[in-house]
Amino acid sequence: MLIASELVTNSVAEIDKVDWVAARPPVRLWLRGGPSLVTLLIWDAMAAVPVPHTASLGDESGRGLFLVEAYSARWGYYQTEEFGGKVIWASITRP
Numbered sequence: 459m460l461i462a463s464e465l466v467t468n469s470v471a472e473i474d475k476v477d478w479v480a481a482r483p484p485v486r487l488w489l490r491g492g493p494s495l496v497t498l499l500i501w502d503a504m505a506a507v508p509v510p511h512t513a514s515l516g517d518e519s520g521r522g523l524f525l526v527e528a529y530s531a532r533w534g535y536y537q538t539e540e541f542g543g544k545v546i547w548a549s550i551t552r553p
Contacts (some may be wrong), residue, residue, distance in 0.1 A: 461529055461548050462487065462498050464522035469502035469546070476504075483543075494552045495531075503543040508535055 469485040483503035490497045510527070513520030526533050526548050533548040 461526050461550065462500075464526050465498065465500045465546050465548065468508065468522050469500055469504070472504040472506060473502055495549055497547055497549045499545050499547045501538065501541070501543060501545045503541075505537060505542065505544060507537075507544065508546055 466485055466487060473482055473485065486501040488499040488501075490499065508523055510523040511520040513524075523533075529550070530548040531551045533546070535544050535546045537544045
């Protein structure tokens with residue numbers, strides 16, 4: 459749940475940076491999985507790529523992608539041509 463929370467929070471924060479003419483676009487979450495692997499996919503309308511930041515001790519944010527990397531087997535992103543924006547994904551293996 460921590461990985462999903464971090465990725466969705468990052469997407470919502472990026473969308474909130476834009477003053478949308480129409481309604482704010484959604485953030486979508488999909489789960490795909492099997493017996494030993496679950497992959498979370500989060501789509502948002504922003505084309506900006508996710509960049510891990512080095513947060514200092516007093517920073518209140520900036521650690522999300524570090525946590526995603528630490529707790530997932532793999533993660534990454536790809537840009538979507540059909541709908542615009544990007545999908546950030548993280549795969550979690552069974553412990």
